[in-house]
Amino acid sequence: ALDMTVTGRAITSEEALQWGLVTKVVDDGEALNAAFELAKQIIKHPYSCMLADRRSMLNSMSATEKYAYAFELNSLSVLPDAIQGAAQFIKENKKEKSKI
Incomplete structure (x- = not known):
């Protein structure tokens, strides 16, 4: 650059x-x-989840590793669309159960 x-x-x-x-x-x-x-x-993907992911990515680009982890921990919350998004992800990515 x-x-x-x-x-x-x-x-x-x-x-x-x-x-x-x-x-x-x-x-x-x-x-x-x-x-x-x-x-x-x-x-x-749910808009609120995309915004949260974007905010996290932008924050971590200029942060130390320690600060980035702290930011993630402090911003953990269940967004209204997060549960729906997680359920959709599981549905779309369901694989056969492991035999282990």
Whole structure:
């Protein structure tokens, strides 16, 4: 990122991917379709849970490990949609019971 900042050089999508500036590269002309597909995946999950996860991720990016764990422990709560989301996750990911 410093390279881009100090030189003003444009980077390729592959460089952006390698540097972690983007998480996915799509073919030319496919960006809008890919964005809609991503949006469809995101809206399948309860909004309040997504916001809580986002807040946690953003907080932990600039925090020490100790502070990040403390933040998580202090923010633990059962959001109204969390139980529904957990039940849906279990339903969608149910596997055969272990024989152990």
